[in-house]
Structure formats: structure tokens, C-alpha cells
Amino acid sequence: MTVIAGVAGQPIAHSLSPLIHGAWIAAAGLDVDYRAFGPEDEAGFAALVAGGRAGRLRGLNVTAPFKAAALALADEVSETAQLCGSANLLVFDSGRVCADSTDGEGLLAALAGQAPDLVLKGGSVVILGAGGAARAAAAALKQAGAKVGVLNRTRARAEALAVDLDVSVATPEALGAAALVVNALSVAPDIEIGALRSDAVLMDMTYRPLLTPFLAAGRARGLTTVDGLAMLIGQARPSFRALFGREPPAVDVRRLALEALGEAP
Known part of the structure; x- marks a missing residue:
């Protein structure tokens, strides 16, 4: 059965997370559909999280403007996320929502x-x-x-x-x-x-x-x-481990991201 995960934010079309995680997922041979979700508002984001709590999602990376809401909706919050006052990662486990910050x-x-x-x-x-x-x-x-x-x-x-x-x-x-x-x-x-x-x-x-x-x-x-791209990739690695229980494969995701940005390697 295909596992569904993704990144949630608004706007979201610019996000490189599907590219980065998608490259790792393909290299690892995982049956995962990693999508970009663009809830219109916090109510839409809350509905998305409710779907995860109901078992329809493995987890979510979270970006602006929903990081504070992600923390508020969680049942379990890591010490790091508590200190940050926000979460960029939600993992859904048997009806519970676990929040962390990998930034x-x-x-x-x-x-x-x-x-x-x-x-x-x-x-x-x-x-x-x-x-x-x-x-x-x-x-x-x-x-x-x-x-x-x-x-x-x-x-x-x-x-x-x-x-x-x-x-x-x-x-x-x-x-x-x-x-x-x-x-x-x-x-x-x-x-x-x-x-x-x-x-x-x-x-x-x-x-x-x-x-x-x-x-x-x-x-x-x-x-x-x-640069911020190094940080984006750096925070994605622990997110991938938390979501899929394994290390990201050895893929040059920076090169792929630079190509997507229209930047020279």
C-alpha cells in the first residue's frame, strides 16, 4: 500500500521538499507518494492534520505559515520544538500527532x-x-x-x-x-x-x-x-529518517535543487 507524506505550506509551489524527498524515495525504492499540500488557511491545515491522525498520512514537513499551528495541534512535542515555539515536522503514529523541529x-x-x-x-x-x-x-x-x-x-x-x-x-x-x-x-x-x-x-x-x-x-x-539551501537539505535528512525509518540514500540532492533553481552547481 502506497504511503502518503508531504510538505504543507502556503504558498507551496516553490517548495523544493518534494524534489529532495522524492529523489531519496526513488533511490531507496520506497512505495511513497510525497506531495505538496497547500491549505488555504489554518482551518485547512488542521483538516490535513486530522487526516494524518486518522491514518491517511505518514507525516508532514511543515513550512510557513503553519509551523506554530503544527506545534499547537500535536499530542507529543519534542523539547527542541517546544524551545522553538514551532514545528516543521509532524509524524502520525496510531492516531497521535508527534511534533519536532529539525531546522x-x-x-x-x-x-x-x-x-x-x-x-x-x-x-x-x-x-x-x-x-x-x-x-x-x-x-x-x-x-x-x-x-x-x-x-x-x-x-x-x-x-x-x-x-x-x-x-x-x-x-x-x-x-x-x-x-x-x-x-x-x-x-x-x-x-x-x-x-x-x-x-x-x-x-x-x-x-x-x-x-x-x-x-x-x-x-x-x-x-x-x-546558504539557505544547505540548511534546507540539512533539515530534510532527519525528517526523512523520522518519516521513513531509514537514512537518506547517497543522492546529490543539492545538484538537483540547484538545477531546479536555475543555479550553477
Whole structure:
């Protein structure tokens, strides 16, 4: 019997998750139909989750704007998802909904792959933004031993995140000492790249475009950069394990994703 799983978000047509998971599913020879689901609103998303609870779905990757709703609808919540205040993975098991967040694991995998010389333990990190993506980044980086500061235009949001995750609120001056600057905003940040350390690492959590203005400015200065596609693939690996109980096969999904994005490998 074909297993049904997928990714849920709105909009969803741009998602690379069906491409990534589909390549692994095909290579593993699994009888799985991994689809993109685009509920119109939270009521539609709740109906989709109800279908999973009823046994019609194995699980869901979840993207914007349903990550908070995914957490709220779950019966079991991982400690990581609880810290993040959102979930990007739901697994359905005998009528129960289990929520987790693999975004932080994806971020750490991206850093390990594209900035292997970066030492997080004891290092200073500034995260730009205070939304769900910033929370996932802060939780993972703090757990990795970094000294995390959150810089956000609305200080009250940064303070709320800092209290919840036991990190600090950063000032713009902190950027000059940061070993890593993570852009968790959906737009290009307004910071002075020239004021950063000469060995700073820049990471952007978005991948459209792959080379964002933030990363382009960093590269122009000779800084190491980490792109959002590496994080997307990094978070997909533990999701695949949770959904299908096996490791993703050795497929070059980054090359496939770059082709889909119209980017050079």
C-alpha cells in the first residue's frame, strides 16, 4: 500500500521538499507518494492534520505559515520544538500527532558543510531577527555552546526570545565581534558588512535567491558564506529518517535543487 507524506505550506509551489524527498524515495525504492499540500488557511491545515491522525498520512514537513499551528495541534512535542515555539515536522503514529523541529539540526549541518573551520563552542554569534526561524537558530547554536545574541528592529521581540531561550539581546555594536552572523529575516538586513571581523562567517536562512544580497556582500569582502539551501537539505535528512525509518540514500540532492533553481552547481 502506497504511503502518503508531504510538505504543507502556503504558498507551496516553490517548495523544493518534494524534489529532495522524492529523489531519496526513488533511490531507496520506497512505495511513497510525497506531495505538496497547500491549505488555504489554518482551518485547512488542521483538516490535513486530522487526516494524518486518522491514518491517511505518514507525516508532514511543515513550512510557513503553519509551523506554530503544527506545534499547537500535536499530542507529543519534542523539547527542541517546544524551545522553538514551532514545528516543521509532524509524524502520525496510531492516531497521535508527534511534533519536532529539525531546522536547528539543518542549520548546524549547513555550517559544518560550508564553514568547517568555524568553532561554535565559546564563539560569539549574532542572529538577525526574532521570529520562528531566529528561535530555531538560537536554540541550536546555544546548544552547540555558542554565545548567542539576538538583534531585532523591535527590541521587545528580541527580549522575549532572549528570555525564552536564555540568550542575550545584541546591540549593533556586537556585530563587530561576532564570529558568525545569521540572517533569519526574510529580507536583506541593513548592516555594515565592512564593520564585521575579517574572519566572520555569514549565513542566510533563505535560498531564493541562493546568493542573497547579504551573502553577496560578504563574499565581495572575502568572507565565508553559508546558504539557505544547505540548511534546507540539512533539515530534510532527519525528517526523512523520522518519516521513513531509514537514512537518506547517497543522492546529490543539492545538484538537483540547484538545477531546479536555475543555479550553477
